[in-house]
Amino acid sequence: MSFNKPKIVILGAGYAGLTTTRRLLQKLSPEQAEIILVNKHNYHYESTWLHEVAAGTINPNQARVMISDVINPTKVRLVFDAVKRIDKDEQRVILENSELEYDYLVVALGFESNDFGIKGMAEHAFAIEDIETSRLISEHIEYQFAKYQSGEEVDEHSLNILVGGAGFTGIEFVGELAERIPQLCKKYDIDRSKVRIINVEAAPSILPMFDKELVAYAKKSLEDRGVEIKIGAPISECTPEGFIVGEDKELIKAGTIVWTGGVKGSSVLGESGFELVKGKVNVNSDLRMPEEENIFVMGDCSWVWNKEEDRPYPPTAQLAMQEADVVAKNLVALLNNEPLTDFVFESKGTVASLGLSDGIGSIFNDYKLKGKAAAAMKKVVDNRSLFLIGGPKLVLKKGKFRPF
Structure with missing residues (x-):
């Protein structure tokens, strides 16, 4: 020493x-x-916001904080x-x-x-790991829409978005996609029925950290907005076309494949x-x-x-x-x-977003939140994280204040 x-x-x-x-x-x-x-990198990123970057519902820069803005480089040696x-x-x-x-x-x-050794997952699926990988997903999704609109040679599955894993990241991601896809359909003049958002999960339920009542609410909310949720469907392989799932080896095809399963x-x-x-x-x-x-x-x-x-x-x-x-x-x-x-x-509770104005949560000794109340609490949680990292100045600069 x-x-x-x-x-x-x-x-x-x-x-x-x-x-x-x-x-x-x-x-x-x-x-x-x-x-x-x-x-x-010379920046910190809010990793709990990456699903929004990946869906394209927030700009990558909103989730990024310059380290020198919150750490005084005269008091800490910064090595990038x-x-x-x-x-x-x-x-x-x-x-x-x-x-x-x-x-x-x-x-x-x-x-x-962590793809748990699923054949082809590392080669053919995107993953939400950092700002750059998340940005690539958003850009790829929009590229599929632009390509489809231009009349290039595309198949009927090219607009489909396939998400493996129905834990926190997977469900929050498809919740954001439910907000984003109608916007892209309008921008590129594409019928919403041409786009499928498919979430595949091996377990018999989604969001294992929440109780059955909140899980049922989340599942119905997502399905009502066009998300297809396939539970009890283990993925045996990921190919360039999509996932091979279940005992019958069904191939679910998509133009965008994202793994969020671990x-x-x-x-x-x-x-x-x-x-x-x-x-x-x-x-x-x-x-x-x-x-x-x-x-x-x-x-x-x-x-x-x-x-x-x-x-x-x-x-x-x-x-x-x-x-x-x-x-x-x-x-x-x-x-x-x-x-x-x-x-x-000391648990402060858990809140999951299901898009801009919807969510579920369990706070203050299992007090349950749903809908807009949960979505509002999620924004409070996100802003509190910013406050702890950079104080009120950072909250004012990067905080979430967008109304429903």
């Missing part, structure tokens, strides 16, 4: 990494530690580079263009799509030889990696165990931001040779 000022290196400027950095700035003076934030590998033995991070030594490391590198932690974890369980690190109650006193793993890169229910907490933005509070507190404790704090998650 260095005998100079301790180096705290934070990998990733998502919800977990950015919030940890901000908390450390509040708790530490520049003399106590050097804080280094590493991120591939891709992380390749972590060398725990040497306490080094190998980047694409340089290397960094650390005394304390925070791994918050976010998620990658995520895993950054591939850097595996490249660095970390012990993984389903693509993530099982961390201790203080959020450190087992047998590593100076490495914290957060957000989509880790499993944090809910001892009461004997299962990990689902990875959400609120979980990542609450983890950040504890990690920052524990880093200060390590610097001061004080006892560390165990992480305790």
Whole structure:
């Protein structure tokens, strides 16, 4: 360990990494530690808004926040580079263009799509992973409409949009598509009946994190707006034409294929030889990696165990931001040779959007919300996230205030 000022290196400027950095700035003076934030891009993006970028209902720039707007670069060393590998033995991070030594490391590198080995999925389906992949989906959908209108050689399935997975991302995405497709039909003078939005899910229900009443409401709301939901339909293969599903091997054809059926932690974890369980690190109650006193793993890169229910907490933005509070507190404790704090998650509830003016939610000890009330609460949640990252100035600049 260095005998100079301790180096705290934070990998990733998502919800977990950015919030940890901000908390450390509040708790530490520049003399106590050097804080280094590493991120591939010079911006943070609201990952819970990516489904809107992918559907084309918001501009990519609305979901993007310049890091230097919320982190003072005179107080934190900002390094914009891709992380390749972590060398725990040497306490080094190998980047694409340089290397960094650390005394304390925070791994918050976010998620990658997990196709669970489904044949052809990685090759033929889009995935909602970041700003660029989401923007590509939106552009591809519109390109299909433009091509169809121009009279180019297209088949009857080219306007279909096929979405694999009916968890949070998949359902919120098709909810946005239900808003976007009528707009595109009007723009390109195409009959709405020519376009199918098809959501395919292997499980017997959608949105497993909600109760049956809210799930039934969400399913009916989406179907009433033209979304086809196929549950109990496992995908055995993805081809250039679409999904092969179910026991009868039905081929569902589409011009746009999107996989939203699962995520895993950054591939850097595996490249660095970390012990993984389903693509993530099982961390201790203080959020450190087992047998590593100076490495914290957060957000989509880790499993944090809910001892009461004997299962990990689902990875959400609120979980990542609450983890950040504890990690920052524990880093200060390590610097001061004080006892560390165990992480305790306090759920603020869960809200899913079903488009601009519809949604479902469970808040304040299972108080249920539906329709416009849930949609309004979703905007409150999104704006609160902005506030925690950048204060009222960021909320005024990027916040969601659009009426229904």
